[in-house]
Amino acid sequence: MTQRLPNQGVLEDQYDVIVVGSGAAGLSTAVRAAHQGLSVLVLEKTEVFGGTSAWSGGWLWIPRNPLAQRAGIQEPFDAPLAYAKSEMGERCPDERVLAFLEKGPEMVSFFEQETALRFVDGNAIPDFHTSNGHALGGRSVAAAPFDGRALGDWKYTLRKPLSVISLWGMGIASGQDLKHFFNATRSLRSALYVAKRVGRHVIDLLRDGRSTQLVNGNALVAALLKSAVDKKVYLQNNAHVSALIKHGERVTGVDVVIDGKPTKIGARHGVVLAAGGFPHDTKRQKALFPQTAGQQHFSAAPKTNTGDGLNMAEEIGAKIRDDLDNPGAWSPVSLVPSKQGAIHFPHLIERAKPGIIAVLPNGRRFTSEADSYHDFMKALFEATPTGEEPYCWLLADHRAQRRWGLGWSRPFPFPTSFYERQGYLHKGETWHALAQKIGVPSTALVHTVDRFNRDAQLGHDRDFARGASPYNAIQGDPENRPNPSLAALEQAPFYAVRIVAGSLGTFAGIATNEQGQALTNHGSPISGLFAVGNDMSSVFEGNYPSGGITLGPAMTFGYIIANNLKTLSEKPATDLNSSEEENHAVL
Incomplete structure (x- = not known):
């Protein structure tokens, strides 16, 4: 049964920005772009919004973030950079790493101050490894719990927590929340805490048919979804994007099937691919996952993440990075x-x-x-x-x-x-x-x-x-x-x-520059095309230095791409045409 969306008016045939995918990467791009006055359309392949992000722990690795700084944890820019270098070796510094470390704290500040998203700190959470530049805390933030009732009818369009790691559909957050559940049979205080949480959940199920005590990635996506609605982003589910439209050398829109009906929608300034990588694309798995020895690979990402973004980008000449230290998370x-x-x-x-x-x-x-x-x-x-x-x-x-x-x-x-x-x-x-x-x-x-x-x-x-x-x-x-x-x-x-x-997802993806622009095999940007999240090749070149290194870069580059799109929107048409000609010459 198709999930009906709250009334947003009529779907138009052109927007300033089209975002393909509705996880944290796509929604953060959309929210930032809409905040700057751009018209934004988010196209989601499934009935529900949130992608893999809605099943995640909701943690972001953001060194020098505002929450750590407010707690008195100060570190120079060179400290996390040194850690990235020790983890990546000769592959660092990458211009994208520098952009991520510079803009990450700014991104957190924006979402704290201008949207419905709030964070809790991870100031006691250490990096995974003790290599040079590592920290014992202060580099992580997570989405704060979110009351799903604030979404109104939009709460029914939010992907529910993964059933097997939730309690009857109720998410349990890491940290003190989880500790109370582990101690429920050992502590009266914890037992009362759990009883209150479960009691509220029963009421939620009877009233709303789902939990509204949202934590982890579900809280992250819910807050971003609320922010997108508040900022008049047009959200469309059951929308399967099948191809990118090009005019000359510029991407100008998408072919999309919405509720079974094919249509074309134009993008004045850019299309952003945020479709979640290729965790369930068996063909690409076989090509890039020699570690599984030809056996089936069992990703915890939603099964609808089948590599659509990578496949469409590759069809128009984008480079897919296959040389990472690890192609998957x-x-x-x-x-x-x-x-x-x-x-x-x-x-x-x-x-x-x-x-x-x-x-x-x-x-x-x-x-x-x-x-x-x-x-x-x-x-x-x-x-x-x-x-x-x-x-x-x-x-x-x-x-x-x-x-x-x-x-x-x-x-x-x-x-x-x-x-x-x-x-x-x-x-x-x-x-x-x-x-x-x-x-x-x-x-x-x-x-x-x-x-x-x-x-x-x-x-x-x-x-x-x-x-x-x-x-x-x-x-x-x-x-x-x-x-x-x-x-x-x-x-x-x-x-x-x-x-x-x-x-948990994939690292191999579309080659991009520090602005999030998709690149050709020759290294030149494809005008009008951007990639973010797991569609974007791993900023850390397939290494995993700390928890949150997927969502941290995903939201940071969503913020960077939106800023870049705003700049493009302010350029005269002649400048855009000139850029297209330059790209064509390189191609």
Whole structure:
């Protein structure tokens, strides 16, 4: 059934700016452009707005951001630049990195002051790695919780949180919110907090049919959606953009099918591709993902993200970067059975909790489970013999599963039997029994667990130094001693969940310059065409230095592109024609 939109008037046949895609990248571009007086159309392929951003944690990596500065955390421009250089090597400095670091704080200030979006700080969140220039905090911000009732009827057009990581459709934020849910059976204060949240959610379901207590990426997109509506951005769902229209060497509009009806819509100053990369484009995956050894790749992004932006740009001569250090933002996922096919659960949190480890099919550990999701998967790829499917098993004892859950299998008071019947959670009364169930050599598994348990009791992981880095430590349990990330797996029964190769999105994308303009294979800008978000090739060249390095650059370059479009709108037509001729000469 088609989701009806609130009345916005008549869809016009031309706008100053057309944005293809409605995640944080697209909406931030649209909001900033509309704020500057440009007419903006956002075209969304699906019924609901928000894209992958609506399922994300809602974190942005923005060094020197206003929230950190207000808290007294001051650092020079060269500090995060040094970190980017240490992570990217010879690929940095890139002009786009410099533009991102310069404009990021300005972008946060704009959205704080001029829109419905508010932020909370991540001043205690360290960078992923301890390479030169890293920080122990002050470089992250996240969307503050948002009351979905402020959207009015537009709330029904917002993509709901990913079902398998929400509680009956209610999102749970990282930090104190999540901590209360973990402690609900251990603390009266937390129990009351959870009861209040769940009670409000029940009322929401009865009244609105969905949660309105929005957190994480859902709050980010909701606030951007509210801002877009307030600034008269025209929002169109069920709009499948099939091709870019060119006049000479300039992109001047799009071919789009809206509710099954093909039409052409013009763009006076530019088309911005923000269609979410290619996480479910199997052809491009096979070409760019040698890590999966020809096996299926299981992205946690919406299945409608099939590479439309990249394909359309490539058709008119844009360069698609295929030379990055990593073509995808890797993430371990497990496959949750459902009537509509498997849902891909991203394992972002529980891997680092005490009492949980990961082993290869040979029964041996291969990395620190508390490392970032991206690093965890890189280690799995490296440990998997050439030509074999990369997968592993996430293991927990009874105490850890009841405390933290294991993937989709929730902690106490949810019974484990349901997840066992679904074939998702495997259980054994002994390690030998569990090893037999999951096809892992029992002798090797018992040896691995015994060695890990001895290390956990001493608080030192001899094999992979788990818990030693600031990021490892903060991912664990601060109440667990002597190491927040280490606890022996001793209490039967024991559990396992199968982890396969997945991602949160893609890094390979359209080559762009520091203004967000799409580039040809010769390096010249394509007039009237821009790319942002995961359609834009990774600013960090396929590296993952910290949490939020997808949304941070996405919104910053949305802001930069909108500024550039405003400048183009102020140029006389003769200047634009001259620019087209210059581009044509280069092409």
